[in-house]
Amino acid sequence: MKILVMGAGAVGAYFGARLQQAGEEVVFGARGRNLQAMKENGLDLKSPRGDFHAMVRVTDDPREFAPYDLILFTVKMYDTDVAAQSITGCLPPDGAILTLQNGIESESRLQKYFPRDEIMAGCARVGAELIAPGKIVHMTTGVIEFGELDRRETPRTKKIADAFRRAGIFGELTNDIFTFRWSKLLWNSAFNTVTTLTHRTVGGVLGDPEGARLIRTLMDETLAVARADGARLGPDRIEALLEHSRANLRALKTSTQQDFDRGGRLEYDALSGCVVRAAQRLGVDVPAMRTVHALMKLLDENTEAMSSKP
Amino acid sequence: MKILVMGAGAIGAFYGAWLQRAGEEVYYCARGEHLRAMKERGLAVKSINGDFHLEVKASSDPSEFAPYELILFCVKSQDTVSAAKQLIGCLAEGGAVLTLQNGVENEALLCEVFRHEQVMGGNARVGAEITVPGQLLHTVGGNAEIGELDGRKSERVMRIAESFRNAGVLGEVTEDLRTIRWHKLMGNNGTNTVCTLGRCSVGAALADPEGIKLVRQLFVETVWVGRAEGAKLTDEQADRQIAQMKKYPNLMSVRPSTLQDYEKGKRLEYDAITGAILRAAKRHGISVPATETVHALLKLLDAGLAARA
Numbered sequence: 001m002k003i004l005v006m007g008a009g010a011v012g013a014y015f016g017a018r019l020q021q022a023g024e025e026v027v028f029g030a031r032g033r034n035l036q037a038m039k040e041n042g043l044d045l046k047s048p049r050g051d052f053h054a055m056v057r058v059t060d061d062p063r064e065f066a067p068y069d070l071i072l073f074t075v076k077m078y079d080t081d082v083a084a085q086s087i088t089g090c091l092p093p094d095g096a097i098l099t100l101q102n103g104i105e106s107e108s109r110l111q112k113y114f115p116r117d118e119i120m121a122g123c124a125r126v127g128a129e130l131i132a133p134g135k136i137v138h139m140t141t142g143v144i145e146f147g148e149l150d151r152r153e154t155p156r157t158k159k160i161a162d163a164f165r166r167a168g169i170f171g172e173l174t175n176d177i178f179t180f181r182w183s184k185l186l187w188n189s190a191f192n193t194v195t196t197l198t199h200r201t202v203g204g205v206l207g208d209p210e211g212a213r214l215i216r217t218l219m220d221e222t223l224a225v226a227r228a229d230g231a232r233l234g235p236d237r238i239e240a241l242l243e244h245s246r247a248n249l250r251a252l253k254t255s256t257q258q259d260f261d262r263g264g265r266l267e268y269d270a271l272s273g274c275v276v277r278a279a280q281r282l283g284v285d286v287p288a289m290r291t292v293h294a295l296m297k298l299l300d301e302n303t304e305a306m307s308s309k310p
Numbered sequence: 311m312k313i314l315v316m317g318a319g320a321i322g323a324f325y326g327a328w329l330q331r332a333g334e335e336v337y338y339c340a341r342g343e344h345l346r347a348m349k350e351r352g353l354a355v356k357s358i359n360g361d362f363h364l365e366v367k368a369s370s371d372p373s374e375f376a377p378y379e380l381i382l383f384c385v386k387s388q389d390t391v392s393a394a395k396q397l398i399g400c401l402a403e404g405g406a407v408l409t410l411q412n413g414v415e416n417e418a419l420l421c422e423v424f425r426h427e428q429v430m431g432g433n434a435r436v437g438a439e440i441t442v443p444g445q446l447l448h449t450v451g452g453n454a455e456i457g458e459l460d461g462r463k464s465e466r467v468m469r470i471a472e473s474f475r476n477a478g479v480l481g482e483v484t485e486d487l488r489t490i491r492w493h494k495l496m497g498n499n500g501t502n503t504v505c506t507l508g509r510c511s512v513g514a515a516l517a518d519p520e521g522i523k524l525v526r527q528l529f530v531e532t533v534w535v536g537r538a539e540g541a542k543l544t545d546e547q548a549d550r551q552i553a554q555m556k557k558y559p560n561l562m563s564v565r566p567s568t569l570q571d572y573e574k575g576k577r578l579e580y581d582a583i584t585g586a587i588l589r590a591a592k593r594h595g596i597s598v599p600a601t602e603t604v605h606a607l608l609k610l611l612d613a614g615l616a617a618r619a
Contacts (some may be wrong), residue, residue, distance in 0.1 A: 019375055151489065187505065194607065194610070197607050197608055197611070198610035198611045198614060199508050199611065199614050200610050200611075200613075200614050204610070204613075204614065205610060208606075208613060209608065209610050210509075210605065210606040211606055211609070211610045213606065214602075214603060214606035216605070217599075217602075217603075228530070287527075287599035287600055287601075287603075288599055288602070288603045290520075290523075290524070290600075291524060291527075291599070291600045291603040291604060292603060292607070293520065294504075294518075294520035294521055294523065294524040295504065295507045295508050295519070295524070295604075295607070297508075297518060297520050298507075298508025298509075298510050298515060298518055298520075298521050299507070299508050299509055299510075301508075301510070301514070301518060302508060302509050302510035302514055303509060
């Protein structure tokens with residue numbers, strides 16, 4: 001399968017590397033120093049599941065190698081429009097763009113550029129970090145859950161599932177991807193925001209009684225919104241996430257925190273912003289999430305000036 | 311009047327400098343680099359009202375020049391008890407300790423060390439910053455509101471007021487300390503919290519539509535709790551305060567003390583602000599979700615700083 005990984009950050013680079021390793025024909029869409037490094041030195045992945053180092057096909061103009069059977073759309077939400085514009089016309093008649101972006105708003109944003117039946121929805125479960133241009137450290141999990149927007153099982157879902165299985169990144173083929181997305185959002189919208197605002201690890205936050213209570217409040221609020229939006233999630237999901245976080249994620253630095261430390265733009269709007277907007281649409285009150293959202297917005301606006309990003 | 315500034319940080323140094331310039335006999339209690347700089351080079355003041363320089367008498371030991379007729383108590387609230395204990399025996403007969411600290415709980419703490427009639431309270435309505443040791447930057451305001459705990463317009467409070475008036479920094483003598491303290495706390499709960507967590511000036515916080523909404527929410531939550539505690543505050547005061555702040559000429563450079571402390575890697579004065587409101591809210595069964603959220607965030611941020619120190 002010929003695959004474009006649009007956005008070679010930690011998430012995109014990890015899945016792209018595993019697909020290339022399994023023999024798929026992968027092209028990476030990247031920019032700036034990351035593009036330069038990958039062109040010159042290839043992609044370097046350190047992982048408990050085995051390292052990977054190889055030259056890769058990488059470009060800042062994905063039309064160069066089009067068409068693609070599959071586009072994995074892995075850019076940050078704030079880059080959605082620019083990235084989508086650069087890949088219109090890159091899909092053959094039966095091709096698909098599978099978005100792995102955070103939040104629940106990616107599909108509707110992409111519908112401005114692609115017909116609805118070309119869009120598929122996925123959820124990336126991977127703990128990885130881009131430690132330097134072209135260098136990825138993989139820490140935990142590493143699978144994709146995905147499905148069609150109309151919930152059907154189609155020939156292409158099967159073909160993609162087979163490719164993912166061969167690459168060891170198959171999570172689940174689901175007819176209810178939005179429940180997965182909300183489940184991920186349940187964690188991200190609480191932990192990514194709180195760890196970034198306080199410079200604490202997941203374990204540091206949970207080790208403080210007020211911190212643990214705030215996380216739970218944020219998760220309760222998000223769960224209420226998710227359920228109002230039709231997600232099949234119950235309070236047991238929160239318990240499971242907290243349990244998992246305490247047991248396995250204590251030392252984790254969230255991706256938003258990594259962005260902050262690098263002086264990069266913060267992907268908060270796809271997390272807290274997404275919850276706040278959905279809450280407003282559905283008439284659910286989320287006072288704690290509104291508070292952290294406003295603070296993340298200020299933090300992003302006011303650290304942007306000092307940052308070194310392009 | 312012989313005055314000790316206990317804690318010559320931004321607020322203490324500001325009132326000390328203004329009172330000294332007006333002819334009062336002022337001593338400064340400070341620590342570390344700032345003390346050394348003031349002893350060697352005096353205090354350099356950069357102010358919206360004009361720059362000046364003062365030779366100052368500074369010490370790390372408040373008893374060195376005791377007794378004092380007035381002690382301006384300006385340490386961070388987390389240091390209240392330890393600083394107060396250092397001051398035992400430093401007050402002249404009839405003298406007073408006047409706290410200009412943030413929060414609404416410091417008067418009661420001081421009353422555990424001093425006799426009730428020795429303690430006075432007030433608000434420092436000033437934006438200032440120790441930019442480097444020995445240098446004070448004054449960005450906005452300056453007036454102090456002061457009063458006796460029982461609200462009497464005593465001979466003593468009028469005398470102190472006269473000194474502040476001569477120095478050009480008297481706001482008012484209040485007969486309702488509780489109300490003005492909660493009013494100040496409202497400002498702190500909106501701006502010290504949001505600006506520290508958002509790493510931004512007051513101007514930047516108010517310029518953002520979500521930022522101003524959050525500041526207002528925190529103001530209003532403070533009003534609810536303050537009212538239950540007996541302060542005469544109304545919801546409209548939250549809007550009036552925002553309107554008033556927007557009139558500051560240099561709003562984009564006004565940075566609350568807690569943000570200054572964060573940037574210097576110092577411990578954060580959050581418990582006297584958000585903690586005090588949460589404790590009172592709990593007593594009255596009032597829900598204050600935004601305050602609760604910023605409190606938890608500041609607690610986590612502060613504990614992280616402490617671990618690194």
